[in-house]
Amino acid sequence: MSGLESAPRPLPDQEARTARPLCVQVVESDRAARSLLSHWLRSAGFTVVEGESEMPCDVACVEWSLAPGGTLALGALRSRHPALPILALSTPADAETALEAIRAGATDCLPRPFDQARLLSALGRLSGETEGRLRGARTGAQAFSDLALLGESPAIRDVHTQIERVIHRDVAVIVQGEAGTGLEVVASAIHQRSSRRGGPFLALDCAVLDAGQHEGELFGRELESRRAVPGLFEQANGGVVFLSNVDALSPQAQSSLSSFLSNQRIRHPDGRTSAPLSVRVIASTQRDLRALVQSGAFREDLFFRLVVYPIAVPPLRKRKTDIPLLVSEMLRGLGRDLGFPETCSMVPAALEALMEYSWPGNVRELENIVQRSLLASSGELITPQDLPAEVRVSGLAQGAANENGSPLFGTEIVPLREIERRAIEHALRLTGGSVALAAKKLGIGRATLYRRIASLELGVEVA
Structure with missing residues (x-):
């Protein structure tokens, strides 16, 4: 903030952090404010640690006020981590409160109220990152706003736990839930916070295409001019393909997808086999895939290759x-x-x-x-x-x-x-x-x- 900026302390592990999401510790006693802060940070690609923790982080956001008890969290965190960059979230928004926060050990101060853009800008000053870098690259369309994952209920916190467990495990994920719960938002969150966040995130709703179009869209097709058009998997090499309503895939596309998950290669229409690709597959469904397998509508081998790690997203009710x-x-x-x-x-x-x-x-x-x-x-x-x-x-x-x-x-x-x-x-x-x-x-x-x-x-x- 103007007139109060101090030279930012260097972040630990400067080189290593470019290969992983920045970790932010959030110390905020108000549950609603803490949940919103964590949501903003996670949607921007951060890893978030809530509350007092010995887990090493790159930067911290800590509540600060001159009210009784409002200064304790910052002092305790600074004593444990002398070199950690700390952003004090101050109340009220006046110069006296901000100066006291700096004197108490904050690296910078952000007065309340603030929005996500101002929060990311302040963290960017501390970390040397730009807001665009923090948000990460994304080419896939979102189902709707990232607010689908905002909340403090045990049900939605469990979803965040499941996401954390799988972001650094490069395996196939199936996201299950009703329409409107944020299935694509979960897939996008996994992409943004994984090592593939610099690669493409390409989404396809299998239910909106005719069965005869699935194979060409996913694995490529040849035009009448004999020019080859690459499919979604080749375009997403190095990134993630998200298949919404995967249960709607045609039998032929199911067979090809099962083969691709087995060897990461594509057989082109002219008979050529592609070089090995590197694509993570995340799929979603609103139906019971196991029941579809039993009825013969979904391939059993594809089921076992696709349902490596299921994440269930709860309905709003x-x-x-x-x-x-x-x-x-x-x-x-x-x-x-x-x-x-x-x-x-x-x-x-x-x-x-x-x-x-x-x-x-x-x-x-x-x-x-x-x-x-x-x-x-x-x-x-x-x-x-x-x-x-x-x-x-x-x-x-x-x-x-x-x-x-x-x-x-x-x-x-x-x-x-x-x-x-x-x-x-x-x-x-x-x-x-x-x-x-x-x-x-x-x-x-x-x-x-x-x-x-x-x-x-x-x-x-x-x-």
């Missing part, structure tokens, strides 16, 4: 506790893209309606619902009335709002102390625990808000 965090980040991004204030939020009654909905379209549907609701809203707050009809009919949104449309209290008469408590908790939840931001939204001073939190004995985490 199995991880509903992630919805508030997903909605918050979607609103931030959509607000920026559509010209709405990035501070736009969703009232609790509307959020409760989303929690009650069954989500047959999973995270992709949630993103669509949030976008439609934002466009229907005032741009500041999304109320139950702004939600699409299919969500409102759950009944929760209409039951939670009173005749005047109050989203917080329904038809009950609430004591003033309880109103104040709910308002403060709501503001802190929407601002990710930032006292400075919450105080600004509530129209009071930061010190006043700290006093009210103590007086009301609120059991909330603040930054």
Whole structure:
């Protein structure tokens, strides 16, 4: 930050880090903020270690504030790792707080609130990497935003664990789950964080092609002019091929794919055999492949060569506790893209309606619902009335709002102390625990808000 930059300490193992993803340690007590930080970093190609750990990392992001206890994490980390570059995430965003962080051992300071671009830029200053390098090369189209993997639920954290286990093991992976859960996002995450991240990531949806087209698209074809057109595998040499809906492959293409997985060679239409290629295959399916094998619709030899490491992605209805965090980040991004204030939020009654909905379209549907609701809203707050009809009919949104449309209290008469408590908790939840931001939204001073939190004995985490 301007006027506060110090000479960056050299990162350990400078040469080795170019051959592996940079490792970032994230020390943040607020679960929602920690999850969002980790998601941003993983989507940019980093390996992330959360919390205090003895695992050696290249750089650290550590919470920092002048509130009681807000300085402990940075001091403890600096004492254990004297040479580690540390980025302090400071609250509030003023020069005094930043200077104190630098004096306490931070290499640089990033004031809250910030977005992913500013975070990557700050880390780039510490690591000597550019934001483009951190994000990594990608040529495959994403199914939808990387938000599909954002969350703190046990179900989605298990997916991250499975990804970590397989990124450095160059084996075939099958990603299983419903449409809209982020199957291609998982495949892309494996590619970005593996040693193949500098190579192509080429995706093919097997279900959108006619059966007669599979062989030519994957393994090449010969035009009437007798000119050979290389297939997807030759184009992806050194990288990854992602086969979506692999169960839709024709019998001939299944046979050729099984042969390729066995020897990494391609037999061209003219009878020539290619030189050995180096392509990692990741596939996805929404069906039970073992049942298809038993019915004769899927080759057994291909099943065993393809299903080396299965990763199951949970549907959104199995991880509903992630919805508030997903909605918050979607609103931030959509607000920026559509010209709405990035501070736009969703009232609790509307959020409760989303929690009650069954989500047959999973995270992709949630993103669509949030976008439609934002466009229907005032741009500041999304109320139950702004939600699409299919969500409102759950009944929760209409039951939670009173005749005047109050989203917080329904038809009950609430004591003033309880109103104040709910308002403060709501503001802190929407601002990710930032006292400075919450105080600004509530129209009071930061010190006043700290006093009210103590007086009301609120059991909330603040930054």
